[in-house]
Amino acid sequence: MIEGHKEIEVPAGVPVWDVDPYDPAVLSDPSDYYAELRAKGPFVYLSTYSALACGRYEETKEVFSDWERFVSSRGVGLQDFSLEEPWRPPSIVLEVDPPYHTKTRAVIERALSPKAVGDLKETFREAAGKLVDELLEKGTFEAVEELAETYPTTVFPEAVGLRENDRRRLVDYGEMVFSAIGPDNELRRNAMAKGPDVVPWIMEQCQRERLKPEGFGATIYAAAAAGEITEEEAGMLVRSLLSAGVDTTVAVLGSALWCLASNPGQFDLLKADPKLARWAFEETLRYTSPVHTFCRTANVDTEVSGVRIAEGTKVLCVLGAANLDESHWPEADKFDIGRRPAGHLALGAGIHGCVGQNVARAEGEAVLTAIANKVESIELAGQPVWRPNNSIHALARLPVTFRGA
Numbered sequence: 001m002i003e004g005h006k007e008i009e010v011p012a013g014v015p016v017w018d019v020d021p022y023d024p025a026v027l028s029d030p031s032d033y034y035a036e037l038r039a040k041g042p043f044v045y046l047s048t049y050s051a052l053a054c055g056r057y058e059e060t061k062e063v064f065s066d067w068e069r070f071v072s073s074r075g076v077g078l079q080d081f082s083l084e085e086p087w088r089p090p091s092i093v094l095e096v097d098p099p100y101h102t103k104t105r106a107v108i109e110r111a112l113s114p115k116a117v118g119d120l121k122e123t124f125r126e127a128a129g130k131l132v133d134e135l136l137e138k139g140t141f142e143a144v145e146e147l148a149e150t151y152p153t154t155v156f157p158e159a160v161g162l163r164e165n166d167r168r169r170l171v172d173y174g175e176m177v178f179s180a181i182g183p184d185n186e187l188r189r190n191a192m193a194k195g196p197d198v199v200p201w202i203m204e205q206c207q208r209e210r211l212k213p214e215g216f217g218a219t220i221y222a223a224a225a226a227g228e229i230t231e232e233e234a235g236m237l238v239r240s241l242l243s244a245g246v247d248t249t250v251a252v253l254g255s256a257l258w259c260l261a262s263n264p265g266q267f268d269l270l271k272a273d274p275k276l277a278r279w280a281f282e283e284t285l286r287y288t289s290p291v292h293t294f295c296r297t298a299n300v301d302t303e304v305s306g307v308r309i310a311e312g313t314k315v316l317c318v319l320g321a322a323n324l325d326e327s328h329w330p331e332a333d334k335f336d337i338g339r340r341p342a343g344h345l346a347l348g349a350g351i352h353g354c355v356g357q358n359v360a361r362a363e364g365e366a367v368l369t370a371i372a373n374k375v376e377s378i379e380l381a382g383q384p385v386w387r388p389n390n391s392i393h394a395l396a397r398l399p400v401t402f403r404g405a
């Protein structure tokens with residue numbers, strides 16, 4: 001066993017690479033690692049973890065979306081849940097396969113439907129306008145804390161219907177669930193150390209009586225009242241919202257601001273046509289991949305692009321590398337809001353594709369539209385600092401200056 005999964009042989013023709021993708025230095029500045037991973041071939045064997053990794057667009061998409069051969073029920077991190085006990089009861093939507101997945105996914109999809117999210121758009125826009133006004137007033141501010149964290153932790157708990165909001169615990173829980181996808185390294189251990197304070201609070205907020213009669217949580221509990229799922233399953237699906245809905249949007253908003261601050265020509269295009277906000281958001285997803293890596297587990301002996309993959313093999317699907325693959329994306333390393341990057345893998349692909357993407361887009365569009373309408377220039381006011389995490393690519397600090405029109 002290695003990191004909770006079976007040790008595998010090096011498949012014929014696959015290069016052995018001793019890089020540690022979870023080294024904080026790689027996580028903070030992954031572009032060389034991404035490029036080398038793609039250059040080495042469709043798959044590499046990571047000797048540090050006895051696992052395969054892929055970072056070319058085609059193979060990453062194939063492995064990530066083929067739920068029959070590459071299952072999620074054995075965990076989407078390095079640990080194989082068929083061999084080791086996970087750190088928390090598995091998610092009943094992320095870490096399961098059909099047919100069970102089909103049922104839970106339908107419930108959460110209904111709660112986060114285009115109609116449900118459409119009803120929130122005005123509230124999201126108002127909150128974004130107000131926040132951007134406040135930041136313009138300040139001029140220079142810390143964009144991770146004061147924008148990227150503040151916005152989602154204001155609008156999202158409200159949309160879920162939480163009666164109690166605790167920004168710190170919501171962000172720290174995200175840090176835990178996403179670092180849990182990686183190896184038992186210092187990053188994971190530091191995040192997990194907050195568990196005793198954070199986990200009981202999160203579990204408490206998932207209970208029916210803790211939720212308002214309207215919101216995503218209420219819709220999920222309505223499915224329990226209708227007998228579609230149990231009350232306990234409803235609580236677990238609310239836990240999924242709180243697991244996946246905070247750190248991801250925190251990451252993408254910080255990165256969007258970084259992209260605009262470092263590409264003033266692109267910000268000019270956005271200001272000239274604020275309707276491009278949705279494409280600026282989409283291109284930020286492709287260009288920065290807020291979720292950089294998730295794993296799958298081969299559940300059968302199989303083959304991808306001529307490479308034999310044995311049952312029990314963990315495959316790191318490096319979404320961040322696939323989204324920058326120059327053989328799929330012309331001028332992949334350019335942030336270009338005119339690109340319309342359909343098919344990027346930042347939200348996954350296939351049956352496990354991000355179920356919260358309507359919510360994420362509504363938040364992103366609201367914030368970027370408010371910035372496009374109100375802000376004349378965005379400048380870096382200091383060095384951006386990245387925050388290494390085993391599966392999230394996000395900034396820790398981003399000092400910026402907004403100047404008004």
Ligand code: OVM
Nearest residue numbers: 091094177178240243244
């Ligand atoms: C969950 C969940 C879903 C997506 C991502 C995630 C690791 C968690 O259902 O708990 O983060």
